[in-house]
Amino acid sequence: MVGSLSGIRVVDVTTSVAGPFATQILGDLGADVIKVERPEVGDDTRRWGPPFWNDESCTFVALNRNKRSVVLDLKEKEDAERFRELLATADVLVQNLRPGTLAKLGFGYEDVRRLNPEIIYCDMTGYGLGGALRDSPAYDPLMQAFGGIMSLTGEEGRPPVRVPASILDQGTGMWTAIAVLDALRTREGTGHGAHLHTSLLNTALMWLPAQTTGYFAEGIVPKRLGSGAVGIYPYAAFPTEDGYILVGAGNQNLWIRLCEVVERPDLLDDPRFAQNPDRVAHRDVLAEELARTLRTAKSAHWLAALEKVGVPASPIQALDEVVAHDQVRAIEGFAEVPHPRIENFRVINLPMQSDGAYPPIRLVPPRLGEHTAEVLAELAERRDTRAGEGGEE
Numbered sequence: 001m002v003g004s005l006s007g008i009r010v011v012d013v014t015t016s017v018a019g020p021f022a023t024q025i026l027g028d029l030g031a032d033v034i035k036v037e038r039p040e041v042g043d044d045t046r047r048w049g050p051p052f053w054n055d056e057s058c059t060f061v062a063l064n065r066n067k068r069s070v071v072l073d074l075k076e077k078e079d080a081e082r083f084r085e086l087l088a089t090a091d092v093l094v095q096n097l098r099p100g101t102l103a104k105l106g107f108g109y110e111d112v113r114r115l116n117p118e119i120i121y122c123d124m125t126g127y128g129l130g131g132a133l134r135d136s137p138a139y140d141p142l143m144q145a146f147g148g149i150m151s152l153t154g155e156e157g158r159p160p161v162r163v164p165a166s167i168l169d170q171g172t173g174m175w176t177a178i179a180v181l182d183a184l185r186t187r188e189g190t191g192h193g194a195h196l197h198t199s200l201l202n203t204a205l206m207w208l209p210a211q212t213t214g215y216f217a218e219g220i221v222p223k224r225l226g227s228g229a230v231g232i233y234p235y236a237a238f239p240t241e242d243g244y245i246l247v248g249a250g251n252q253n254l255w256i257r258l259c260e261v262v263e264r265p266d267l268l269d270d271p272r273f274a275q276n277p278d279r280v281a282h283r284d285v286l287a288e289e290l291a292r293t294l295r296t297a298k299s300a301h302w303l304a305a306l307e308k309v310g311v312p313a314s315p316i317q318a319l320d321e322v323v324a325h326d327q328v329r330a331i332e333g334f335a336e337v338p339h340p341r342i343e344n345f346r347v348i349n350l351p352m353q354s355d356g357a358y359p360p361i362r363l364v365p366p367r368l369g370e371h372t373a374e375v376l377a378e379l380a381e382r383r384d385t386r387a388g389e390g391g392e393e
Contacts, residue, residue: 005031009032011034013096016139017045018200019096020043020064021063021169021173021174034371043064045059046368066362071368074105083107085383088116092120092121095121096125098137099135122179126143128197140166146204147168147204149204149208150162168207176198179198180196225283234287235247239295261309262293267286267290332358333348334349335358
């Protein structure tokens with residue numbers, strides 16, 4: 001399988017999570033991603049841990065496959081010149097350094113556009129390009145707090161809870177990849193590059209569409225719903241005799257079947273629960289009623305009974321259970337990849353398939369500067385070829 005971005009070169013000047021996640025997606029789709037890292041320290045995530053996998057940071061390993069690592073000190077004249085040569089060969093530059101950092105080094109958008117008019121230059125920031133907070137540091141937990149997500153995560157009356165996945169970092173990475181794909185497609189027709197921008201704050205706003213629209217409509221600040229969802233009930237986790245299960249009775253027919261399974265015809269007759277808006281309005285009362293019944297039997301009993309009548313339900317699995325589950329194996333959610341330093345190395349497949357195949361893992365996450373000599377040799381060869389052809393066209 002040849003990725004659609006085969007032949008596209010991406011220069012990756014990113015660190016932490018959002019930027020590397022974006023460029024990893026592009027690498028998985030076939031792009032030649034060249035990760036430019038600082039001498040000695042490289043990407044910040046190289047030192048994040050534990051956990052480590054054979055002395056390599058699991059965070060770094062998870063976010064930097066299908067890339068080549070080059071070490072350049074952009075403050076040094078010779079390395080800066082090599083970086084200019086690299087940018088001249090690039091289709092895309094993605095950077096998430098502190099706002100203004102690359103510009104101070106002579107690699108802002110206008111500088112790079114003069115060097116390579118067709119380049120797609122993407123800035124990734126925390127708070128966006130304007131406003132008093134534009135230069136403030138922004139990490140995923142900060143932005144979950146600032147963007148309203150933590151005000152809705154967890155249960156009412158208890159401390160705020162962060163979503164453990166880096167949803168804003170990784171979400172911004174996804175939007176960045178989408179923006180790059182759009183810009184590449186546009187360039188095919190116009191021949192022009194583009195200056196793109198994505199931010200964690202924009203992503204935070206986008207991840208709460210129903211809640212924010214509800215606030216626009218009614219002026220009511222939404223409260224925490226625990227495992228529940230906006231506008232639907234019952235659609236949440238409930239206790240059983242030996243644990244919890246998630247039940248999703250998302251329409252009237254499923255609500256009726258649920259009541260039949262739990263043998264609670266009285267709930268169907270109660271006007272407080274007649275239709276979905278009624279159930280949403282009285283969710284606290286209904287939650288107590290359903291919990292009282294579901295606690296009388298074990299999770300396996302309820303899951304089997306609900307499956308039999310087609311009511312969506314799931315066990316709440318720990319990660320070891322997820323990894324070992326037959327369904328995850330059936331969809332080949334993970335791939336085993338040969339690795340020169342790590343035995344039994346596995347990665348999470350990019351969640352998309354073409355003709356039944358996932359994008360291939362061509363390169364394992366690189367050691368710091370592993371490909372510096374290789375890439376600089378390519379640039380030198382290009383330099384010699386151009387000199388032999390008479391220099392600049």
